[in-house]
């Protein structure tokens with residue numbers, strides 16, 4: 208459908224799991240939506256099964272800078288995050304792990320107490336309220352092991368991981384829950400185990416909005432998807448309400464304006480606060496909806512790290528599903544371990560091209576080469592755990608400019624001592640898993656550029672503590688919503704996309720109701 | 728372009744460098760154009776990432792790419808020329824591996840080193856011949872993916888359970904904020 212730029216429309220910015228889901232929920236209820244997406248629509252036939260070309264095809268490469276004590280500052284300064292600029296968002300790249308929050312993870316301040324230097328806070332919603340939305344989200348994504356959907360088979364990397372876990376006395380390992388079909392579901396086929404789900408997945412077995420919510424919303428006739436359309440400013444009227452979006456055609460650089468009655472922003476945790484900060488005006492001098500001074504703060508990226516190991520015999524870990532291996536035994540809060548919160552271990556495989564760049568950035572010499580030389584006999588896992596929100600881990604507008612002359616975002620990230628303690632614990636456990644099945648050499652790998660980007664537009668009960676309320680609606684601007692992972696008050700241990708999806712379904716239903724009642 | 732040590736040492740440099748591989752300007756004075764220059768750089772690539780299994784022609788390919796980058800602009804040219812000169816004066820290619828490593832450590836802060844290392848780590852492990860030697864088969868979509876018996880052909884360990892443990896739901900559901908708040912947090916940092 209075509210929507211006039213002068214028409215006061217519902218505008219969604221960003222077509223990742225958050226934005227596409229909200230757009231889909233609204234169009235499903237007959238509400239027309241303009242969806243602005245900075246990237247283009249890459250169809251699955253175009254995906255490239257080679258790591259670097261695929262990365263160049265879809266990664267968000269606009270200028271960003273980074274400061275802080277995180278090793279990424281030295282290793283990947285120009286690339287603090289690993290995000291996608293394309294229809295479907297970063298889920299084009301995502302692996303598919305879909306665990307839920309635990310009940311106390313919605314209430315970390317009450318549960319963990321005060322942690323020095325951390326800005327823990329309880330969410331204004333809880334596990335009970337979210338439960339039905341988790342079920343809907345799992346059904347939307349088609350998570351394996353849930354809703355009667357079957358488990359994916361074990362690949363070689365999982366065999367090593369699961370047996371090592373078992374020999375360490377762990378119980379809670381499985382090949383999911385995982386957002387790639389083990390059997391045909393929702394019009395999409397079963398996995399062909401081609402090993403390239405990070406690169407977009409040519410088969411369509413992997414869920415991402417570009418193969419699900421986007422085509423469904425387009426088929427409803429209520430969606431206008433504008434590709435290559437990057438929002439650069441949200442404008443407000445004399446009453447302080449949002450009334451339009453200025454966006455740029457990234458091909459021609461021409462600036463356009465869409466009139467709006469409601470705006471939902473879902474550009475992920477860097478671009479969403481950046482857009483709010485670029486929308487400062489006389490009425491909102493500190494940035495849009497920022498009377499709390501919380502826009503951009505409490506940015507989280509999960510505690511991450513990897514453990515790789517080489518063995519005497521071949522593994523060929525790159526074959527099959529990239530992350531269909533899961534261990535939950537270490538997820539529970541157990542302060543005796545010397546940190547608050549917990550973590551999952553998940554299988555992970557990289558091709559030689561990425562492994563060379565990420566195994567030990569900056570390193571060279573014989574030990575590194577020997578590790579790479581063991582490629583065929585290698586197994587790998589990823590650590591994902593809760594990291595501490597901190598006031599100064601923060602997105603700001605830096606002095607550098609991007610290619611469009613817009614202020615480039617700066618990402619400041621310091622590891623909290625709790626993050627470091629948890630990571631060291633996880634490294635030891637990960638190595639123990641591989642040693643139990645005969646690892647020859649193990650390798651502790653530092654975090655990759657951030658794939659899980661959270662916080663920065665914090666959800667809070669009170670307006671002074673955060674940016675948005677329990678429905679993702681800005682405390683300061685009532686017709687402005689945030690619909691992505693940046694609303695996360697705290698990040699929990701689990702991979703975020705299932706929760707982003709659940710929150711977006713909930714928000715979409717709420718917003719549709721409010722629109723019908725004329726409350727926005 | 729001013730090349731700082733940091734910009735060159737970061738792997739991000741090499742990540743972004745990948746996308747620049749094809750777009751190098753036509754240079755008038757080319758450095759590393761003497762006979763033997765490419766071999767010299769190749770010996771440096773090999774000392775950085777030594778693999779006995781890799782034939783020298785792979786390192787020669789990598790050296791050619793590094794030289795191309797060394798000619799990309801004036802800043803790269805002058806640092807590359809100086810770095811190459813250092814290798815020649817010290818007959819780097821004739822040194823023992825141990826001495827080579829020592830020498831590389833001594834120049835590790837130079838833009839020249841950063842350029843060659845950053846390029847090598849990306850280009851070497853992206854090289855098709857290297858993938859073959861590593862036994863990496865890469866794309867399989869056109870033949871229908873990795874088959875049953877391929878993606879799961881590991882036979883030196885027993886076949887594991889793929890379903891969740893029957894106690895998992897109870898384990899995850901037992902997570903009441905109240906109960907977990909009663910666990911005393913002990914400060915260790």
Ligand SMILES: Cc1cc2nc3c(=O)[nH]c(=O)nc-3n(C[C@H](O)[C@H](O)[C@H](O)COP(=O)(O)OP(=O)(O)OC[C@H]3O[C@@H](n4cnc5c(N)ncnc54)[C@H](O)[C@@H]3O)c2cc1C
Pocket residue numbers: 220221222223224225226243244245246289290291292293294295296297298299300301302303304305405436437438439473474475476478479482530657658659660690691692693702703704705707
């Ligand atoms: C390699 C990799 C593996 C991952 N694996 C997992 C996993 O196993 N499980 C999991 O839960 N998560 C995983 N993730 C994370 C997951 O991809 C993200 O959590 C998820 O995509 C976030 O959704 P989002 O909608 O918040 O943002 P995004 O998906 O990043 O979407 C934001 C979209 O907004 C667009 N945009 C930004 N700014 C603007 C603007 N100003 N105007 C218009 N459009 C704009 C962007 O181009 C993008 O398309 C992985 C990520 C990566 C990179």
